[in-house]
Amino acid sequence: MLCCVNPDCQKPLNPDKNNYCHSCRAELIPLLGGRYRPTQMLSDEGGFGRTYLAEDIHKLNECCVVKQFAPKVQGTGPLTKAIELFKQEASRLQELAEHPQIPTLLAYFEQNGYLFLVQQFIDGQNLLKEWQMRGSYSETKIRELLLDLLPVLEFIHLKGVIHRDIKPQNIIRRQSDGRLVLIDFGASKQLVATVQTKMGTVIGSHGYTPLEQMQDGKAYPASDLFSLGATCFHLLTGVRPSNLWIQEGYSWVGSWRQHLSSLGREKVSVSIELGEVLDKLLQRDIQKRYQSADEVIADLTPGLPPSSSVPPTILSTTFTATAANQEPVSPKLNNTLKSKLLLGSSILVLGLGGVWYFQSPPNQKTEPSLPISQPIPSPKSVSENYLLPKPLKGHSSDVNSVAFSPDGTTLASASDDKTIKLWNPVSKEEIHTLEGHSNWIWTVAFSPDNKILASGSADKTIKLWNVETGKLIRTLEGNTDGVTSVAFSPDGKTLASGTASKDMKIKLWNLKTGKLIRTLQGHTNGVGSVAFSPDGKTLASGSWDKTIKLWNLKTGKLICTLAGNADSILSVAFAPDGATLASGSKDKTIKLWNLKTEKEIRTLKGHKDKVNSVAFLPSSVNPNGVILVSGSSDKTIKLWNPVTGKQIRTLETGSGYIYAIAISPDGQTIAGGGSGENILKLWQTIH
Incomplete structure (x- = not known):
């Protein structure tokens, strides 16, 4: 159903096929702000606007709340004042959304004489x-x-x-x-x-x-x-x-x-x-x-010092880390007791994006090894501290993809604002802004030689950019829907791309000529993620049809289909040795797959919302083991022991979803891109 946004309409729900409201005859607006589809009226503000449930078509129809303000004032002066106040309020709401118990402000805009705020939907x-x-x-x-x-x-x-x-x-x-x-x-x-x-x-x-x-x-x-x-x-x-x-x-x-x-x-x-x-x-x-x-x-809470306010997340049941040499707090303690114990102790408290979290030693229990060639490191070899996240300011809307260059000197970020930015991850300074796409940008990836950046967009094109100069090299065309994912082969000769639900294809491109090599077909919905195996012989594709497919790149033939998720596959990543594949899903889980047996190894549960991105720390960082990192719409980044399936720690990122993560080649930095406060941040790690 499509909802009429005329604030005076008495029966706003309409069939999708309608162009005009069946009740008030107003022209229906299928997309607010070019991306938010109103589906249901939640409340009426007495003629001054309404609140709607909507779907964000840029984010797999993710639910959000759209607040409409329709000021009925006479003259341009009061209306101008209303718009000015509206923008001030939107700015204030964005500031408040730093708190994890306040909905994130996703957007604000004017359209058809109405003012709109878009906020996170709280389930x-x-x-x-x-x-x-x-x-x-x-x-x-x-x-x-x-x-x-x-x-x-x-x-x-x-x-x-x-x-x-x-x-x-x-x-x-x-x-x-x-x-x-x-x-x-x-x-x-x-x-x-x-x-x-x-x-x-x-x-x-x-x-x-x-x-x-x-x-x-x-x-x-x-x-x-x-x-x-x-x-x-x-x-x-x-x-x-x-x-x-x-x-x-x-x-x-x-x-x-x-x-x-x-x-x-x-x-x-x-x-x-x-x-x-x-x-x-x-x-x-x-x-x-x-x-x-x-x-x-x-x-x-008598007994606490009068000046000691309880921090925003002090009552959370998830305490993810303690300072070195401190014992973890038992999760069985009630909230009030936790507050007293933690505030009265010498536990180190680190600020992270406007919230608080505690560090605790990783779980030391081990289980039989999986087909990952290296065992997980001992707790001492795992980073004990994740320093304050460093925001990189410049994008004006959500960041959908982040990538480090193989030499670690450049970070790329792709945004709904139709731009790509290249950053120096050390100085946090912007190097280039790449402009040329006509719609939001879904994905970016660097070539193995650090010289080329590929970007895929909702405008149905792939663009190749010169990293050093920021200039466009060429545009690859031929898709019938937006390009959701791109990946370079290890030898840098081939680019793979996945497309959204009207196309559902994977294309392989010759980087030297820009010509299409072949098209891989078989998915029944959009392809959200593609990844090459470390040896370059296999391509994995994760789809919104809830399956993963493995392809033989020499023949272009399908090797197998991995099924078992309850919802869309949003991200896939190979372990460094190529024997295991990780997948993140809209069903809030991560699955690990044995590529030799083509069977599921285990399911990692812990995220409270969809898992948008998964990545493995480079094996060179932890020579004795492998660590998996995941980013989610639950506003967290989690580190996992893939051998035991246990969480190592959780980074509570604050407000806003995490849509994409990337790990620097030296393993010292985690980049997170997303919405709200988390548009683009860097977490420095200490090993």
């Missing part, structure tokens, strides 16, 4: 629906909620942002990890309040909104804390603050305890300590209320 239920399904919260659940959300509020307040509309509907429990995500920062609501001509516009929801915000339209950090207290009251008692507000005004906040046994239920038990916290959160007088989130945390 999960809001707390109102959760309460309706599971019933009222216990005190333990309320404490967990507060300790999970208060660091988020502390983060946004330090950024100078007040949410203004905290309530159960605007808090989602993320299905992948159970963390609470704060949504709907009300950019459109604040814009409406600014450009609306009538007086008395209030942002917030009755019962959850404090007195100062309701009367004067002014909001402070303490205002959000009142709303959080009202949210806890609702989830604890099952009584909607909005109903009490209609009946009693603000007097209910002084007698909230009488509702603990409402609706004939057994009385909910609340300790003196939590009761005092809720009393202070729900004070009518802002001066008597908590003034900051860390004050609330201090009262919930």
Whole structure:
């Protein structure tokens, strides 16, 4: 179905074949911003815009949320002001999305007289629906909620942002990890309040909104804390603050305890300590209320130093690393105990993209060797530290592919902004910007001699570039859909390319002449990834048809098909000895395949979203073993022991998806490309 984006349309859902809305007769917009396909209306902002569920056709129809702002103002002055404020709000939302519990801002743009924000879709239920399904919260659940959300509020307040509309509907429990995500920062609501001509516009929801915000339209950090207290009251008692507000005004906040046994239920038990916290959160007088989130945390976790706020991910169940010589924290400890132990210890804390993570020794357990010729290294030979990621700024949109030159002197990045940038990975300086593609660029790869860069684009072409000069050498044409993947043969004489779903072919090109050598056919959907074996005799192709195919390059014949994934194959990579293949899938798993037996060895599970990229560390880096690296839309990069299938460590990258990873030839740098904050970053490793 296709959704009409006329904010006044009463029945916006339309069949795909319609050009005009069957209800309001407005012309349908099949793609917003050239890539986002609206499929369902999620909410209506009272005539000032709507929120839609959409599919990002650039990212395999990945779900996202599109917020529309349609200001109904008279004259060009107010409209210009609205657009200016919209851009300011979008910039602020992008800054806030550094936090892993705030949706990533993916895009903002103006189209057909409307303004649009595109944000990450959070798969999960809001707390109102959760309460309706599971019933009222216990005190333990309320404490967990507060300790999970208060660091988020502390983060946004330090950024100078007040949410203004905290309530159960605007808090989602993320299905992948159970963390609470704060949504709907009300950019459109604040814009409406600014450009609306009538007086008395209030942002917030009755019962959850404090007195100062309701009367004067002014909001402070303490205002959000009142709303959080009202949210806890609702989830604890099952009584909607909005109903009490209609009946009693603000007097209910002084007698909230009488509702603990409402609706004939057994009385909910609340300790003196939590009761005092809720009393202070729900004070009518802002001066008597908590003034900051860390004050609330201090009262919930007595014994901690008053200045020690709980870091944003301190409560996460995934603690991926500790400082050298420190014992790992048991995952069985509850969240609050983890906070106390970690904050009170001498554990080294490293900042990574605006979040926190802990380093822990790799798992020392070993299992029988796989057909990877070298055993995995001992824990001491594995890097113990991943330093702060270094952002490379220059692209204006998502980075879909990254690649290091074989000599390690150049890093290439390909983006939705239709450009390729070449970087010095040491100085972090831009060397060249390559322009010529007419649509987003999916993939880049360097030739073995470091002289040529190949790029594949949604414009259906492959371009070959001179790395030294940045000049275009030639364009390879003949595809009927976008080019999703390119790879050079080890001898540098052949280029392989894969194409999207309207073409579904693999093409082999003669690099010297630019002529097509042969076409490999057999996949029934787009080819998302191609890779040459180290000896150059075999090509692996991973497809959106959920299969991997191995091809004999001398004959062009199919060797075998590897099947077993539940969703699209997004990336394939050969182990250094060529005996094992790794594949990353949209089904959130990595599979390892024995190429001699053509059987699956094992499945690596741990990512919470699709695995977009896999790569092996060069064997020269770890002469005693092999390490597999993976990048995912769950905003993490993981390092794996492919022999045991165990995770070595997780890099929590912060906000934004990881679409592509590349490892420098010396193994000292991991490059990650993606969306949001993670457009392009480098992680330096220490061996």
